[in-house]
């Protein structure tokens with residue numbers, strides 16, 4: 001059996017065992033460096049070779065994920081742990097306890113993010129890891145949870161090995177990711193005053209929730225982190241789509257979080273009697289809109305790349321069975337890693353819209369109304385993630401993230417890296433969300449491997 005087969009069987013065994021022995025850790029250590037642990041160095045730190053060969057305890061990681069599941073578990077097997085709820089507060093307390101056991105000091109920042117930190121052996125900017133503990137109502141136990149407990153497992157593994165990183169480490173659990181990415185956006189200074197008054201599913205406004213958590217909404221602007229203050233940020237997350245699972249691939253090397261542009265489409269035709277207007281004389285706005293919806297889909301399919309384009313909302317006026325629709329409003333959304341690519345897809349759609357308009361005697365206008373800039377991951381960190389996966393004999397795929405993440409906000413002031421693990425059947429924001437234990441453990445190992453590379457190679 002070659003190394004790849006061996007590693008794969010080890011992963012499968014962990015998946016089958018659920019709470020079995022940490023097969024990944026032992027198998028990988030055995031194949032990579034022999035079975036004899038390296039002696040401790042003169043300062044009580046493990047030599048570099050041993051640090052490279054560290055593996056997380058997959059069994060312990062799954063156990064903590066299960067324990068976390070208790071806070072907000074629903075009868076369907078998912079979780080309802082909306083930000084600022086009792087379940088959210090209990091989960092934060094549980095996680096803070098685990099990190100304090102691993103030698104970290106935890107505190108709540110002004111935005112009420114839970115932050116745990118530990119000094120490094122050198123005077124450097126910190127390496128930051130983290131994700132979110134909150135869920136959507138009736139969500140799953142993996143979105144945010146895998147990255148949170150993955151980061152906890154990584155620092156526990158380092159603590160067990162007595163390995164002190166050169167950089168200080170910070171583990172951050174961002175508050176209210178699911179209803180506005182409040183915690184991470186506070187760190188990049190993006191939270192607007194009016195957001196604090198927004199009601200959340202917990203029954204508290206965002207401002208009240210921050211205060212209840214121990215933050216200070218009146219001083220939110222002071223939570224901002226200046227560019228250059230954080231050496232790098234890493235987030236492990238479930239893919240929330242089906243690309244990795246369908247491809248049988250263990251690790252997604254995230255190239256970035258896609259940018260989004262949205263337009264309001266207005267098609268102006270002529271409303272007229274549906275019984276007395278012969279077919280050739282019509283200027284039917286809905287027929288034009290229907291062709292445009294099809295064109296959006298075709299253009300996106302025909303162009304090379306991983307962009308996506310969607311018409312998600314449409315309304316015809318006046319909206320009566322016996323009136324030819326005179327006006328249609330609809331939305332157009334395009335996402336891609338490169339904002340210029342979004343523009344190119346839009347230009348192609350716009351050209352088709354001109355043809356359709358001329359053909360049917362209507363006008364079609366596009367009014368931009370929303371923009372979210374793409375947040376590319378740092379290319380050097382991408383390579384480190386890929387190298388860490390390769391060390392573990394894991395298949396990896398470079399891919400964009402179509403969903404938003406806390407890392408997107410952190411990218412405003414620090415280089416970021418993201419690691420995806422497969423979501424079975426691509427299901428997320430649902431109690432049926434699931435990722436396999438072996439793949440979660442593999443993702444945490446890649447997080448650990450990437451962190452150690454960053455710690456060695458970056459200042």
Ligand SMILES: [Zn+2]
Pocket residue numbers: 132143144177237405
């Ligand atoms: Zn998430």
